[in-house]
Amino acid sequence: MKRVLPHPLLTLTLTVVWVMLLNDLSLGGLLLGLILGILIPLGTRSFWPQRPRLRRPLKIVEYVLVVLWDIVVANVVVARIVLFKPNRKLESHFVTIPLDTRSPEAITVLAGTITMTPGTVSADLSADGRALLVHCLHESDPERARDGIKQRYEARLMEIFE
Amino acid sequence: MDITPELLLELLVAALIVIGGLFGVVGSYGLAKLPDLMTRLHGPTKATTLGVGGALLASMVYFWARDGFTFHELLVTLFLFLTAPITATMVAKAYLHRAYLDDENGQQALPPTGRRYGWASFDAAPESEGSNPDSVEAPRRADS
Amino acid sequence: MIGYALAFGFACFGLALGLNLWRLAKGPTIADRILALDTMVINGIAILMLLGIHFGTATYFEASLLFAMVGFISTVAFTKFVLRGDIIE
Numbered sequence: 001m002k003r004v005l006p007h008p009l010l011t012l013t014l015t016v017v018w019v020m021l022l023n024d025l026s027l028g029g030l031l032l033g034l035i036l037g038i039l040i041p042l043g044t045r046s047f048w049p050q051r052p053r054l055r056r057p058l059k060i061v062e063y064v065l066v067v068l069w070d071i072v073v074a075n076v077v078v079a080r081i082v083l084f085k086p087n088r089k090l091e092s093h094f095v096t097i098p099l100d101t102r103s104p105e106a107i108t109v110l111a112g113t114i115t116m117t118p119g120t121v122s123a124d125l126s127a128d129g130r131a132l133l134v135h136c137l138h139e140s141d142p143e144r145a146r147d148g149i150k151q152r153y154e155a156r157l158m159e160i161f162e
Numbered sequence: 163m164d165i166t167p168e169l170l171l172e173l174l175v176a177a178l179i180v181i182g183g184l185f186g187v188v189g190s191y192g193l194a195k196l197p198d199l200m201t202r203l204h205g206p207t208k209a210t211t212l213g214v215g216g217a218l219l220a221s222m223v224y225f226w227a228r229d230g231f232t233f234h235e236l237l238v239t240l241f242l243f244l245t246a247p248i249t250a251t252m253v254a255k256a257y258l259h260r261a262y263l264d265d266e267n268g269q270q271a272l273p274p275t276g277r278r279y280g281w282a283s284f285d286a287a288p289e290s291e292g293s294n295p296d297s298v299e300a301p302r303r304a305d306s
Numbered sequence: 307m308i309g310y311a312l313a314f315g316f317a318c319f320g321l322a323l324g325l326n327l328w329r330l331a332k333g334p335t336i337a338d339r340i341l342a343l344d345t346m347v348i349n350g351i352a353i354l355m356l357l358g359i360h361f362g363t364a365t366y367f368e369a370s371l372l373f374a375m376v377g378f379i380s381t382v383a384f385t386k387f388v389l390r391g392d393i394i395e
Contacts, residue, residue: 071212078208079189121200124251124281176307176308180314186349218352238355
């Protein structure tokens, strides 16, 4: 089983993407997608020595909904800052966010989430991978921003990945 | 004028296009207006995502109503949602590299990492076992 | 009504492309220019989707997907070149 399917999640993703590309739910398309989804992970398995570990996959749905809602809010917030705030009144700074999670997948998703959500962009990771450099567009209280990110996103990600 | 399902669908498509257009132009206005690169990053990464998202949703609803169920527009949306943070981080790193690496005092402008090592754009990753993010946990082999 | 909305959408994204072009010309740093190019690609995708609605054909979907991929790869290649002086090490 492990030799034929080194990455079951990758196989599933590739099949779904293939069916979406065809834009047609036919048996032939599904089968070809499944064949590609099995062959591609086999051919590239040496690039992916580790398999990402998901402890609670169902929590992903909740996380995606929270992030989608935050993206819509982020758009409105940033649009208002861009349109109505003069440049000299902007209080933008860098914030360091110490990371509790050790899982590389969780750190990647967290950095992406921070970039897509209100007023923050992740810019860099510390060389040992235990702190994130985040830039805030307009935040008078950097501690609050840091605690908000840790509670809202990192806690949920740690539940999913560890 | 009767309120028919067709009219409601048309209204929905038109509203999505208008919302998408507004957010698209605000994002690009932010890119032109904000004072330095790190703040400029905020405009395109967020506002433009919803701008394109609006146009894609409008296209999906329109073709859904005309030719039946279609979902491949979701693929472009998904792709943009996955790639936008990566390009933003890469541009930020390129900017930091150029702006702070040659400058003697430049790196002091960034907050400290709170660790023994600096930021990854400037500092090499530690060689010793146990502090590299890839070797923090025991290596998990795919075939174990 | 969709016609008017489409005209508005084209005007918005056209204006957005103009603003990006201004940032591309002005700079001042190379990262600004990369960011401007990346945003131009995203606005171009939106215009392609609107064109698809305008002409009533789904063919533009493939074009926008390819454009999204090429835009992403080129942005990453630009930034890699700035960061490392080389694209594939």
